[in-house]
Amino acid sequence: MSSAAATHSDPYEYQPGFGNHFSSEALPGALPVGQNTPQVCPYGLYAEQLSGTAFTRTWLYRIHPAVMAQALSSRSSPASTRLSIPESEPLDFVTGLRTIGGAGDTALKSGLAVHIYTATQSMDKRAFCNSDGDLLIVPQQGRLDVQTEFGPIMVAPNEIAVIQRGIRFSVGLPDGPSRGYILEVYDNHFELPDLGPIGANGLANPRDFQTPTAKYEHTSDSMGDRQQQDHSPFDVVAWHGNYAPYKYDLANFNVINSVSYDHIDPSIFTVLTCKSAHPGTAVADFVVFPPRFEVQQHTFRPPYFHRNCMSEFMGLIHGEYEAKKGGFLPGGASLHSMMTPHGPDAKTVENATTRDLLPGRVADNTMAFMFESMFQLRVTKWAVEHKQRDHDYYKAWQNIPITFNPDQI
Template sequence: MPQSLDYQSGFRNHFTTEALPGALPEGQNSPQQVAYGLYAEQLTGSAFTAPRSHNLRSWLYRIRPSVAQSAYLPLGEGSTATAPLSKPAADPNQMRWDPRPLPDAPTDFIDGLLTVAVNGDAGTQTGCGVHVYAFNQNMTERFFYNADGEMLIVPQLGSLRLRTEFGEIEAGNGEIAVIPRGIKFQVRLAEGHDTARGYICENYGSPFELPGLGPIGANGLANPRDFQTPVATYEDISGDFALVAKFSGRLWVTQLDHSPLDVVAWHGNYAPYKYNLANFNTINTVSFDHPDPSIFTVLTSASDTEGMANIDFVIFPPRWMVAEKTFRPPYFHRNLMSEFMGLIHGEYDAKAEGFLPGGASLHNCMSPHGPDANTFEKASEAELEPQYQAATLAFMFESRYAFQPTETALSADFRQRDYVDVWQGLKSHFSPDKR
């Protein structure tokens, strides 16, 4: 079957797609006999009794049902971790990492995962895990699904070809892809790329959704029509395949005698999707002060407390900086929310150096942070004229829960252990005799 990279547009729409004409039943999801001898299988991403507006499910019509597999066996943990961690404890120190080095030995996506920090508890479906990936080898005989959470993938270097049960997605620098909990997929390098690196937010909590717009009104931030979901495709291949599952913090593996990407048709609103961050309609100040980062929210995962997100996915894209008689970069701040930040490309306006594409920083709950000394001095004397932040794209995973960095991330050679020194040059300008 030819592979398809076509897409359907819209966020959480009810999609209908088939790779063979008439593969989708009419009027009944699970008829006594499905066309083409297919099996009907339902995949649900919400509780059965969730409100209709938040009920997530899709019907899959596939060559073999998912139960056609061997028993699961434990697989080595690799460099991944899941919340909660027994140690180390969450740390108030500001932390920063250089870009993770690319692998020399052949490494696929699963083996190339490294957990930087986690929070909450995957078992109670709260919080998230933050990972970085770096790989140079396609997954061919291995497939993967995550029962602990959905995966928001942020490519930084190289483009990915995500082969899922629902069809294919290609995502590169400046785009994101989301693989919902439980969906089987395979990660390969897109044509013309020999290595890839990026970030992942593993969301243990409620699925990502678009934030409310409130006083912004109908237009602004991310528009539903710009989210793209793949159309159905399939492969009917026999062989020796392994399906790796992340379940309750551990990796498991089961054997298959066929490719699990054998869905000929599907319909529903629970499916993988991609989004081009260039389509984000940025709202910014035109009078004074720097707006809170919440104004840059692309996707949010709600918690049980209104207004306090389990996770917000926030971006800082190219934008005009316009404000009167005020400090332009982000001000010094201490937050209730904890912030994990990464840089996709370009420079971030609050840091003079050291925050590099592929790198990351962590500022936990109430830990002070803000512009480094060089940025503060420069911004304090800059001409207050309209400026366009052009070659930049940063993002933030912001959570109500404090992040626990993993021992692997704390001891990594690419951790910047002198990060706190960037603020040491902030000297006193106080003069009681001069206003």
């Protein structure tokens, strides 16, 4: 695609903040003054509103209205049977998407889905728009150069990006083949969790979230997949509103933890949440387990054994997960359905119950995460029958020693 020169020399300029009102323009004066829909917009642009909810909306000032496209057609994706990156198979971000499981109904705007992607090539003259829900993208290998209607976003491993429902985007692969995880929510939008007794500071700070700066393409190149058009969909010259894609660096997460005994509930590791109508549960939580100090005394320090009212899908971006060292690899994933018992493996248990409880570090050079949901995920046939599925996962707990002694207090 050819690209018009914008007023910003850096295509990856960002604006700080989360959930507030933002504005950006690639040409000076492109944003109308005093109203959203003047009879004639500056530069001869067209005003178009993108609505996420009744109270989350953004005005786009673009060269072509989005309606200027041909009729939709069906599309089929090539099959892939590998969680590893298929070096010989030409897959881009969209054709390389595979669904692990999900729950709910997109037509009712209720539920979620968990996906993975493995991509070997950039999207060439192709764009994607998800009308079902918001996408939270977690790259595990290789950066993603995400072109959106709002401007470009570069997302590296250990960062996340959220692309909301209805936003058109295209993904390039500046580092070559890439893979990662995706959490899709149908109900609402991701937001910061309520901090409650924590107060004003901690967890993910609003100022560390970044939205893109406007940068437009004005080209007559034909592009599309299921819907062809003779111009770029990324022709937005200016925008303002509170409904915009954003990125976040997980290294900025401010960990809250116990400094005396026992564990704080894992909800303290929540980066973003999509709330449900039921207090104490969520459509989806995005939770991380960053490097941190552990200092609890008289405490079993690893994640404790538990059965949860939520379903837990866990992934590893890099490093070695503290509760299954050597048994859980970067790029892998585990799913514990609601009320399914799980916890640290036998080796971790042995070490945790015999070691001296000195202050120390945990999870250095590691970033594990969890998609957690109140819904029971239905696993796809593709995931169940995948050749890399671990059928011996249960063996991680079989050698936990039984130390019960009714005569010992």
